[in-house]
Amino acid sequence: MDMEESDAELVLRxxxxxxxxxxxxxxxxxxxxxxxALAVTGNDADADDVCQDAFVSxxxxxxxxxxxxxxxxxxxxxxxxxxxxxxRHHDVREADLLDERTVAGGHSPAAETELSxxxxxxxxxxxxxxxxxxxxxxxxxxxxxxxxxxxxxxxxPTGTVRSHLHHGRRRLRxxxxxxxxxR
Amino acid sequence: MNEPEPVDLSxxxxxxxxxxxxxxxxxxxxxxxxxxxxxxxxxDPLVLVSHWARPILAAAAVILLLLGAAxxxxxxxxxxxxxxxxxxxxxxxxxxxxxxxxxxxxxxxIRPGQAR
Numbered sequence: 530m531d532m533e534e535s536d537a538e539l540v541l542r543x544x545x546x547x548x549x550x551x552x553x554x555x556x557x558x559x560x561x562x563x564x565x566a567l568a569v570t571g572n573d574a575d576a577d578d579v580c581q582d583a584f585v586s587x588x589x590x591x592x593x594x595x596x597x598x599x600x601x602x603x604x605x606x607x608x609x610x611x612x613x614x615x616x617r618h619h620d621v622r623e624a625d626l627l628d629e630r631t632v633a634g635g636h637s638p639a640a641e642t643e644l645s646x647x648x649x650x651x652x653x654x655x656x657x658x659x660x661x662x663x664x665x666x667x668x669x670x671x672x673x674x675x676x677x678x679x680x681x682x683x684x685x686p687t688g689t690v691r692s693h694l695h696h697g698r699r700r701l702r703x704x705x706x707x708x709x710x711x712r
Numbered sequence: 713m714n715e716p717e718p719v720d721l722s723x724x725x726x727x728x729x730x731x732x733x734x735x736x737x738x739x740x741x742x743x744x745x746x747x748x749x750x751x752x753x754x755x756d757p758l759v760l761v762s763h764w765a766r767p768i769l770a771a772a773a774v775i776l777l778l779l780g781a782a783x784x785x786x787x788x789x790x791x792x793x794x795x796x797x798x799x800x801x802x803x804x805x806x807x808x809x810x811x812x813x814x815x816x817x818x819x820x821x822i823r824p825g826q827a828r
Contacts, residue, residue: 652724666719698718705719
């Protein structure tokens with residue numbers, strides 16, 4: 530029943546002090562927030578920090594969301610701005626080395642090293658796409674969003690989203706293919 | 713346009729490490745709960761009063777019904793009848809403009825000997 534509640538209804542409930550509604554919005558958007566944060570920052574630790582800070586900030590100033598039906602787009606813009614500010618204020622930290630160690634679990638050290646290398650190649654490949662391409666590729670191919678949903682929240686025409694996805698995927702395949710042959 | 717096959721990005725899935733994801737979610741939920749609580753403590757008094765508009769209008773409707781009954785069954789031309797008529801007029805105009813009547817308006821309506 531909760532899932533059928535629109536963003537606008539949940540936003541109005543949050544404005545009336547309903548914490549449960551805020552949690553429903555969190556569950557609905559946290560992964561997308563993280564994908565957008567990852568697309569901008571390029572590393573897990575910063576993406577985690579940014580998506581958490583941005584969501585809390587959105588709840589704190591939810592009265593500023595002029596059109597509650599467009600909460601998703603408004604929220605993702607806050608995430609994007611926070612992520613860009615973070616990049617401006619500090620050089621991308623080397624925390625991912627630590628992250629990779631903490632991620633380990635259930636795999637042998639050799640397998641974990643291989644996974645870690647694969648992850649690093651994916652990140653390096655994504656880093657060569659434009660920020661918009663990265664967002665669209667992550668939202669579509671990792672988060673499973675549809676073209677129309679991405680178009681709505683990124684405020685882009687659906688055709689542009691399809692085009693970015695097409696070129697982003699092709700470029701990513703080329704990059705990963707090249708790095709494979711270089712190995 | 714021949715769509716290229718998607719690249720498997722599941723290695724970047726934040727829930728691949730459930731512990732780390734749970735820590736992030738729990739910390740975020742906690743901060744969100746604090747933010748909602750903080751907001752509710754800082755609610756604008758005008759917003760609070762606006763939430764009372766419906767109960768006030770409902771109470772006015774009940775009073776209207778009671779006074780309407782008094783009008784029907786009361787003596788014509790009595791003070792109660794004219795007060796009821798003024799209150800009925802006030803409730804109707806308040807409902808039409810979508811705002812609860814002010815205290816001054818209600819006092820004016822029930823003041824004895826007040827002609828409309």
